[in-house]
Amino acid sequence: MRFIPASRAVLHNRNNNTVLVISAILLSFAAQATSSESGQDRSFSSSFLQLEDQSAVDLSRYANGSSIEPGTYNAAVYVNGESVGSIDVELRERQDKTIYPCMTETLLQQIPFRYEHLPDHFFDKVGECGDLTLLLSEAVTQFDSNEMRLNIQLPQLYVSDSARGSVNPALWDSGIPAAILGYNLNGYQSTSNGYDSKSLYAGINAGLNVGAWYFRHNGSYNWNQYGQKKYEAINTYVQRDIPVLKARTLAGQANTRGDVFDTLPFTGLELATDERMLPDSQRGYAPEIRGIASTNAKVTVRQGGAVIYQTTVAPGAFLIDDLYPTGYGGDLLVTVEEADGTKQAFTVPYASVVEQLRPGATRYEIVGGKLRNDYLSDDVALYQGTVRHGITNWLTGYGGMQLSQNYYAILGGTAVGTALGAFSFDVTQAKLHSHHSVKSEGQSYRLSYSETVSDTSLSVAAYRFSSSGFMDFMTAQETVDAIHRGGSMDSVWRSRNRYSVTASQALPGEWGQFYLSGSVQDFWNKSGSDEQYQVGYNNSYGAVSYGLSAGRTYNLNGTEDTYLLTVSLPLGRSDSSYRPQLSMQMTHNSTGRTGEQATLSGTGGDEHQLSYSATAMNANQSVGQSGALNAQYRTHYTGLSAGWSGGKNYHSESLGASGTIVAHSGGVTLTSYTSDTFALIEAKGAAGASVSGYPGVHIDRFGYALVPYLDPYQMNDITLDPKGASDDVEMASTVKKVAPYYGAVVKVKYETKTGTPVLVNATINGVPVPFGAEVLDAKGRSVGSAGQGGQVYARVEAEQGALTVRWGKEATEQCQIRYHLMPQARARDSKALQTFNAPCRDR
Template identity: 80%
Template sequence: MKYNKVDDKACAQFPGKLSPLIIALLSLGTTNAHAAETLPPQELAKNVEFSSSFLQLEDQSAVDLSRYANGANITPGTYSSAVYVNGDPVGNMDVTLRERKDKTIYPCMTDTLLRQIPFRYDHLPAHFFDKVGECGDLQQLLPEAIVQYDSNELRLNIQLPQLYVSDSARGSVSPELWDSGIPAAILGYNLNGYQSTSHGVENKSLYAGINAGLNVGAWYFRHNGSYNWDQNGRKKYESINTYMQRDIPALRARALIGQANTRGDVFDTLPFTGVKLATDERMLPESQRGYAPEIRGIARTNAKITVRQSGQVIYQTTVAPGAFLIDDLYPTGYGGDLSVTVEEADGTRQAFTVPYASVVEQLRPGSTRYEIVGGDLRNDYITDHIALYQGTVRHGITNNVTGYGGLQVSQNYYALLGGAALGTGIGAFSFDVTQARMHLRGTDEVASPGQSYRLSYSETLNNTNLSVAAYRFSSSGFMDFLTAQQTLNAVKHGYGEDSISRSRNRFSLTASQGLADTWGQIYASGSVQDYWNKGGSDKQYQVGYNNSYGSVSYGISAGRTYSISGTEDTYLLTMSMPLGRSDSSYRPQLSMMLNHDSNGRTGEQATLSGTGGDEHQFSYSATAMNTNQGVGTSGALNAQYRAPFTNLSAGWSGGRNYHSESLGANGTIVAHSGGVTLSPYNSDTFALIEAKGAAGATVSGYPGVHIDHFGYALVPYLDPYQMNNITLDPKGASEDVEMASTEKKVAPYYGAVVKVKYGTKSGTPILVNATVNGDPVPFGAEVLDAEGRSVGTAGQGGQIYARVEKDQGALTVRWGKNSAQTCKIRYHLMPVGSTQKGNRLQTFTSECEAGSSSATSGHNELAMRSNTTGEGA
């Protein structure tokens, strides 16, 4: 597997590599090669004459040097090249070089190549792209442009006046380069089967979550849902949302129709059915990605974790015993608490709430973010159709001040919010006021007006990361949109207004402090909330300390939770260390944990985990546990295997009077015009690689992503609206295949499936010592295959390197325009043994049949050498 048209190993066997020879040749004339590559076209010497006597040829007229008279230093053809604009790389692509009437060479500026250049499109001449055609000459389209091709580096250098080149912020990508992708059907799946037996009682359940989609042009259809089944007869499919979306690049926004969620950066997140138009910061350079909180907890056994927001299941998985972290939630907005349920294998459950509140977010001066929503509230517990009309806007007024506001309206409710964020030397503050009013149905005189005041603060100062500190006070009559609708629904069904809790004060804090030298880090978090119409308060606090000594990491934490059932304190000590040689990437990890709570329960746990396989595709963990209060000892085994087409997992845990088993699979299936391609990864934006014949090649930076037998692979986790480098590694592919290029760039829309095609050429490499009329074929002659494609150039001594697809055929050698300056080489390859890996370079000597192509092969069939080289091509 090689990258270029000329095989480096083959060239090492003979002194006929063309490019260095041409450079040496040009250095003997009045204009050297370096000048030809660096001087602007108008400064190049014209009609330079070169003497063929330096080549020491018997027939000096056999070589046509006129093509080099005006600065050309490479023969016409297609070359995989790096493209640079004003010194900045814009990508690698195939560049076709053609010859002008004066025999100078110019690169074909195709529409695809020009779209890679960050033009100021409003400054280009009228109908610029219409004049490009199949092969445009940039120096004719833009006379001020300077185009130079460096044949040594296979690099196309384009110099443009700043008038035509965008001076956007570093990392920005013009919307002209965004790719909406190809038509495709997408199915992301997450399957989890769970079985447990506790005290003789068996429980079986199955969860299947899907993220399905259909892309047609720039329109993307999406459906997210889950199917839950258990042996007690519960069988239910829940639709999370279904919608259609389309990007509007001119507005840096996205239009959506269907079921979705409001963004939640001003008001809390609300699920709705309707239409939405909202800006997307990812369309801007260096923008921040969507926010979702991390969920942390402790599982005593192989446990099933379920995450709900607004009563809907948005995530479910099975975790091994010990501390767990869920940090891969799809962003669902900045507000709306998450309810987390941990279902243990022995049947016990624990539940807790993760606050999901807005954080301070300022904008640059002149920047604007907005969201407009119209539709109905979507809530499984409210039976009426509740209209929801919402608009929010944030605008950067100055470098330090951002103003924001919003309006929510329904048939029985309105809320008006206004506020500002202020950046100061001691941190960033935001303050806003919300005025709301709710009307009870059927009564004109009864209403519930109120106000809510919110103050937030965030700062990183002297190694202290105070990520968010927020306080909200609400008057007795204030209700947010969801609380108001829940209250109206309760009154409709005969309950009182006070049956739904109304928040009074809410305070949350998260802070961490790095200590001096190697003393580690301490952190603290907490939240407190009380109510107008309910006694008591909800409180939770946590403090902790982390550090490491050598390769050993350790930490201690303490937490307190207040709930209806009382107060519970928890304490946790953790320690982890690698085992084995430090120079091995397969070292297993030993983790130990000791926990204790205020109920007197104490548990110890040790886990051994690691990975295996050439690409770490196999992972495993084994856990041993012991708990007092009659629980006793228990254990768990978990394994995961990232297969080429799916991700498989299995788990087992067992203890006194219980055991559980689980099986899972997740991945993505994409149907496209070339067939069906599978991936072990779940993602929302993919690149579909097409590299026919390159089965086994890998995609650098994406473990487990291989070109399949059909010539396709799915690359996940692309950064939308930004340039993504996708590089193929030919290692693992057949040696019979040569790749025209191995690196390309794409900037996909969010949710797109972008096709990235890599040119490949299959066949056997041959090295021919060719003669015509007893003399070597002319130096620099072009070599064409049966379809007229350029496959090589004659080097010194008439040596020709080419890759041929058929076992027998003919190559045409051409060094002029008339038939007397062409000849034909006929070949018949030697058979290759069945045990030989790939097709190895075959070398032979052949007489090139001069004149008409109708000559018969006869005795001119190649005189093949019985030896083939030991190197693959």
């Protein structure tokens, strides 16, 4: 028989020292246990431990599998194999020395019971600490001390059938009081043909969380050297979740959802369902923005006239795919301002996709207030209600109404799922009746199609026809305002036909992928049509990727068609994650300009926190040669960026910073990430430890870190990696689960022990202290167990003090070990294990 020395068992895993001491030894002689004929009454013989005083060891506690002392432990709770959260679980001891979890009210809330099938007076019998196996004879509870996990097995009769991925709303966490400031700063200057241009953009997402009430303000400040100094408030509001309705109420400035009518900015009240409160298996938008920049360019995105995003991009093709959703309808105007002063603009269709609902599912939105538009002379009331309901597996009905003092619109439609895809068709009846004797009435008909078949993903294809008298809500209000200012009805364009499509197709074999997006729109009171498109083809050959694309944009001279050929390949060793990428491209546009460029880009740093690119360019039409340099660096506290570009008669420079600052009861914590939902980790003494899956997120010197991008209303695993922290720190657990509200800052606390590790060869009256005896520190906290030969491992905080060894309830069954640590050099990164012999004396 081979025993694992207690010291080795303990030091092997500093997070589970208590469990490993006992588990390693018991497993080594478990096969020698004797059992009764029933197989239930098991006992362990202490003779296998080869101790002088066999009576000093009480192994009865472990006879039925108990390998942990009674007490309160933070544990993950699983019911029938499904995680329901992590809470503090109190373990108590039965008369037979087995351990059971207390069925407290908090723990019972974790279990998705079928309440109608529970025995009568079930909850009355729970009391302060009910034993589930006595309340339900078929129930099985098992506490896994290695994983700190409570497993509860219940007959399906007593457990509700919940959808995959569902989380009990009782487990949703509204978070802690906190003040939040997300920021995106961008400074830009350029000199072109002797003219200077300087500008500054500061976008903020500020918030204050108090209980379940979340206050939010989003805005941007724009400054340029020619005198513009303008702060623009995008929206300000307060919101609160209503879990029982799977909905959220909001008061203030926001945007309507846009899933039935187009998105409208409003000031007022809103009550709307949020499908993120449903599990993943019961749920479906901001579009991607693609474009091409010739130099280091400033890209600005507007919706409804408000700037919702701005950044600086390097020369070449760019992609913006991190917009905050602002509704399903309302086109985005994208402006690209080049370093040489030229501008181009294009519109990205932001239209609702066809969305069917499951049978019985309902989504609704109710809004009351006024339209928010700085360009209108008068206040305009806005009352809107929409609803969508799943009728059958293939049929969904939807409708809505908009009302104002001078306008109404009623919409009704259906969405149908077929073998050929999903179709929706709706009709809108609208009427404008203003006090300016302006009247207009008409209808609009919309047909949409959506399909995904194997390698084909057709996101949306839609056609809308509007009669000459039809106006949507915003067009109607702009028309009234134009007449009020002395204009005519025809001064505001009224849409007639509109086609839009977004599709991608993977071709057979290794022939690559084709994609297309575009829209065509004409008007009743304007000649010609607005057309825009993007079409492309991508493929690869070995490590070489290439693509062809064409697109139409608008600039001051009208439309411009641009054609692009790209080729990219990695450089260096294939087994290196740091090897740079070489990208080459050729462009040609309808004005006759042709250009070539080559870009070398890559990353550096232990966590790839540095990214860089260097670009060389050449173009005809007297443009000549130019170049650009760009770099981004993600620190633990903020993200930094810098760029430079220069060419014939021009040069530009830019600096940027982005991140989030959160103030809470423990201080102020910074991160380089921006997000709407955070976890605030508290792990005192664990400075330097990192969070798995989040590069650059580390515990700061105050013991805190911010984890971004949590999925609201879903269980998120947050794993703390002790690597990087001092060896003086011991963690009780490294994995936590949390299901936050949308917008919450949820506190996740990791218990840590700091101090000097000691290994004491403890004796009482000349013999080793009893094996398995519990060891307590000066504050009465359990810090370990006595191992073989009376070896006691503990981590002590004070330079001198006492440890209590307890192997029974009587005063004669406990003693104290006095210790005095040896001094260690202050410059040491960690404290070395100190080993010594000490007697254990009566208290």
